[in-house]
Amino acid sequence: MGYLDAQEGDAERTAFRRAEKRYKFYKHSSTSARSIKHRESVPPTDLSDVIDFRKIRHLGFSTESGIKMDDKNFQWPVFTMEQHPGFYFIPEALGIEEQMHWIKESLTTFPQPPNRTNHTAVYGPIFDLWNRAQKDLSETTSDNTPDNESNKNSADGKSYIDANGAISGEQQHSTSIPLSVLLRKLRWATLGLQFDWSKRAYDLSLPYNKMPQKLCDLASKLAEPAMPDSEFHAEAAIVNYFGQDDMLGGHLDDMEKDWSKPIVSISFGCKAIFLLGGPTREHKPTAMFLRSGDVVLMAGPARGCFHGVPRIFVDPKQADLPDFSTCDPSCKTFIDYINRSRINLNIRQVF
Numbered sequence: 186m187g188y189l190d191a192q193e194g195d196a197e198r199t200a201f202r203r204a205e206k207r208y209k210f211y212k213h214s215s216t217s218a219r220s221i222k223h224r225e226s227v228p229p230t231d232l233s234d235v236i237d238f239r240k241i242r243h244l245g246f247s248t249e250s251g252i253k254m255d256d257k258n259f260q261w262p263v264f265t266m267e268q269h270p271g272f273y274f275i276p277e278a279l280g281i282e283e284q285m286h287w288i289k290e291s292l293t294t295f296p297q298p299p300n301r302t303n304h305t306a307v308y309g310p311i312f313d314l315w316n317r318a319q320k321d322l323s324e325t326t327s328d329n330t331p332d333n334e335s336n337k338n339s340a341d342g343k344s345y346i347d348a349n350g351a352i353s354g355e356q357q358h359s360t361s362i363p364l365s366v367l368l369r370k371l372r373w374a375t376l377g378l379q380f381d382w383s384k385r386a387y388d389l390s391l392p393y394n395k396m397p398q399k400l401c402d403l404a405s406k407l408a409e410p411a412m413p414d415s416e417f418h419a420e421a422a423i424v425n426y427f428g429q430d431d432m433l434g435g436h437l438d439d440m441e442k443d444w445s446k447p448i449v450s451i452s453f454g455c456k457a458i459f460l461l462g463g464p465t466r467e468h469k470p471t472a473m474f475l476r477s478g479d480v481v482l483m484a485g486p487a488r489g490c491f492h493g494v495p496r497i498f499v500d501p502k503q504a505d506l507p508d509f510s511t512c513d514p515s516c517k518t519f520i521d522y523i524n525r526s527r528i529n530l531n532i533r534q535v536f
Contacts, residue, residue: 201435201466205495207231208458208472210429230496235458236473238264239276255410263410269461269471271447271485273410279451279478285512288453289519290397291528295424296374299392303372311367317344318368319518369428376400377421378535385440387421387535396420396532404449404532411447411484419449420535427457427497427527435466435493438483438531446534447484453477454527455497455504462491476505477523497527 208230236249242262251267264274279287296302298310305311321344344364379391401419408417425433438448452475459481462470470491475481483492498504501524509520 199466200469201460201462201491201493204460204462204470204472205432205435205493208235208460208495209432210496232458234472236471238274238473239476239479242276258413259410260406266471269487269490271411271483271487272461272490273447273482273484274473275407275410275480275482276476277478278407278480281478281507281509281511284453284478284507285509285516285519287400287451287530288523288528289516290400291374291424291426291453291530292519292522294397295376295422296371299379299394300374300376301379301391302374304367304370308367311364314364314368314371318363318365320344321363321365371426372431373426374424375421376424377419380421380423380440387440396422400532407449407451407480408447408482411482412445417446417449418534419532422530422532425529425531427455427494427529429497429499429525432496433494433529435460435462435470435491437491438488438533441533441535443534443536444488445485447482448488448531448533450481450483450529450531452479452481452527452529454523455499455506455525457494457497457527460491460493460495461487464489464491466491474505477507494529499525 236252241249241252241264242254253265253267254262255265256262261275261278264276266272266274293315296311296314298305298312302311304314377393377396378387378389379393380386381388381391396419400422404419405417427433454477456477457475459473459475460470461473462468468491475494483490504524506524509516509523512520
């Protein structure tokens with residue numbers, strides 16, 4: 186996803202890599218006798234060591250040593266960890282309606298040019314990816330009804346894009362792919378000041394839009410526990426999009442100049458496991474659950490710690506999703522997406 190991958194020069198014997206493998210999702214697509222035997226040899230994931238801040242909040246106490254809760258000085262209960270100074274966890278910071286607002290923005294507005302995505306380098310700027318992909322999916326569904334079987338022809342109703350960024354109603358080249366597939370493969374988008382992944386630095390020469398004021402206001406409010414005596418100014422953000430098989434390898438967020446300013450990280454969608462380690466991958470990381478509406482702040486020493494997301498849970502029994510059915514019926518396509526996905530919005534002050 187554009188970050189420094191945990192496996193670059195990293196032996197599998199490091200403590201961080203072992204934790205990633207412990208919590209990783211193992212997929213078994215074959216039903217042969219051999220694969221069934223292999224599946225039976227893979228034990229269920231042991232989650233007994235994963236910290237659950239939401240559970241701690243509702244119990245009113247923690248059995249974990251070094252965890253403290255401040256529910257008096259801020260709008261929300263804020264957790265800190267003695268072994269991770271500069272790290273703050275705010276469970277259930279955003280309500281359902283506010284979550285849905287940012288889910289919709291993350292899928293419709295934030296990937297819009299001049300914001301860059303993981304597709305930009307290959308296809309150039311793509312406008313209205315979400316709306317075009319949803320139109321394709323809707324037409325594909327209607328074309329599969331019995332009444333339409335006799336009307337099929339070489340044009341399948343989908344919008345295709347080729348390596349030159351040209352969009353057509355037909356597959357012009359063997360390398361052209363439907364926009365609905367590009368949506369499924371959307372992994373990141375950058376807002377505000379644009380980041381050059383090849384140089385691991387902000388490129389001020391790239392065109393950009395200012396950060397949405399509503400997002401700036403939210404980030405400033407959420408950042409208060411990490412900087413109570415000054416104001417957070419959001420200047421850039423990275424949106425990560427996760428499917429069931431996706432993970433975010435251990436990395437450092439060290440691109441900004443002033444590490445005293447926190448990264449404000451907001452989770453939406455399916456539950457995930459977040460690993461927070463130390464300044465090297467040799468440090469054993471702490472595992473914790475992240476759920477929709479949870480917020481993490483990383484400032485000061487925590488900015489120099491390796492962290493990552495080795496697993497998301499899309500099974501309805503484990504995803505711990507909010508009841509998005511209470512949202513407006515017009516949100517159905519967004520609910521369908523987020524019920525099988527996770528979005529992480531992390532906001533930064535660059536200067």
